[in-house]
Amino acid sequence: LAGLIIACLFAAAMSTVAGGVNSVATLLSEDFYRRWWPGASARGRLWVMKGSSVIVGLVSTGVAWFLSQQTIPMLFRTWSEMAALFGVGVTGMFVLGMFTRRANSWGVGIGFLSSVLFMFWIKGTGWLHWTVWGSLAIFTCVGVGYFASFFFPGKSIGRGLTIFSS
Known part of the structure; x- marks a missing residue:
């Protein structure tokens, strides 16, 4: 039972992180990329979303790792x-x-x-x-x-x- 509860907590955390990453990627693609390049194709916007997801995920992981290495009380x-x-x-x-x-x-x-x-x-x-x-x-x-x-x-x-x- 303890393992099931831990698995549920990890699933909830992963879902929250995925939602945040996808929200930022959509925001960058729709609010910035589409505004600056109005003639961009759907394929181009999709690549921007995918790239943004990767970059935001890497930056978030880097910040989390950096904070875990600090001696912050x-x-x-x-x-x-x-x-x-x-x-x-x-x-x-x-x-x-x-x-x-x-x-x-x-x-x-x-x-x-x-x-x-x-x-x-x-x-x-x-x-x-x-x-x-x-x-x-x-x-x-x-x-x-x-x-x-x-x-x-x-x-x-x-x-x-x-x-x-x-």
């Missing part, structure tokens, strides 16, 4: 700090794009960059507990991005892109 804390520094601003970009009509690409980019820089400053000062960094990164990205969007003219690119125009 609290791996969860280190991972949470890295996610707050670099990744959580992406959630702020999503919130800004989905829940505001004002946001434009310049404002979102400035909001994301300010979020990353602010998180590095917070980490350097050490005056705020690391568990609130993620929330602060989201609020920084949304607040600065929304405010910065007032200074750059935005063009309307269609309806149905926010919750207010669906």
Whole structure:
């Protein structure tokens, strides 16, 4: 029975990793490759997806191996700090794009960059507990991005892109 439970845990972990790798590969192919090369064939996009899957898998494995070799007392804390520094601003970009009509690409980019820089400053000062960094990164990205969007003219690119125009 113990072996069956361990096998189930490994299967769940493999499924989660495969879903993440496939999501990133699809994102790179559809959101970037297709936008930069609109005339690309389906075969070309498939090769980009496959190549992206391999590269993302290798990078993920390399990062996992690197972290396993470190003498880090609290791996969860280190991972949470890295996610707050670099990744959580992406959630702020999503919130800004989905829940505001004002946001434009310049404002979102400035909001994301300010979020990353602010998180590095917070980490350097050490005056705020690391568990609130993620929330602060989201609020920084949304607040600065929304405010910065007032200074750059935005063009309307269609309806149905926010919750207010669906």
